[in-house]
Amino acid sequence: MHTVNNWINMDKYSKLYDIKQYLKKNFWKLNSGQFIDLILENIGYIYTNFQEVDNLNEYYSHKFELEIGKYFTILMESLSSEESSDFKKANKHLRDSENVRGLILELIRNEKYGNSRADLIRNLGRLKWDKELVIIAEEYSVWSKSHLLSIELVEAVTKRRIKGFSDIFYEFNKTNTNNELNIAIKKYINKQQNYKKHKSEFL
Secondary structure (H helix, E strand, C coil), rough: CCCHHHHHHHHHHHHHHHHHHHHHHHHHHHHHHHHHHHHHHHHHHHHHCCCCCCCCCCCCCCHHHHHHHHHHHHHHHHHHHHCHHHHHHHHHHHCCHHHHHHHHHHHCCCCHHHHHHEEEEEEEHHHHHHHHHHHHHCHHHHCCCCCCHHHHHHHHCCCCHHHCHHHHHHHHHHHCCCCHHHHHHHHHHHHHHCCCCHHHHCC
């Protein structure tokens, strides 16, 4: 038998499904302003309606972090459109928009979204947004408070082969207790002298 709470949960998960499907199917039809408004409206809904504590996930303390993280993945996949060359051409106006890129940076900077922001950081490299990746890497306070965000940031910079961060990563590693992050930082420091791109090119 369904309780009232069961029905409420079904309703909000149904709406969340609809939100994701609409984004997947219609993002390329929107101009940058409409796209930004849609993203902010959707994230606001998820943040407000999924405030439950999440005791089952080691990375997320609340349900909204998990759900917003999943939404962010769809958002970044929409911008890259790797699965479809037609979509990649169709959404070029969004992918190249300074306003859209600015939105992604502001979402990453917003601490209230917690570890869901790791999905955005990871995909900065996937989209080859080197300038935005460097900007966030320079903003130590944005990523340094979370092992998950830190790992994604270091790995993204490493994959994009951008040198110039060895000093900040080295200093950060002195206080780091996470073994996975420690390995990622050492990998970057050992390899970065061979990278051709330098962070100063993007600042």
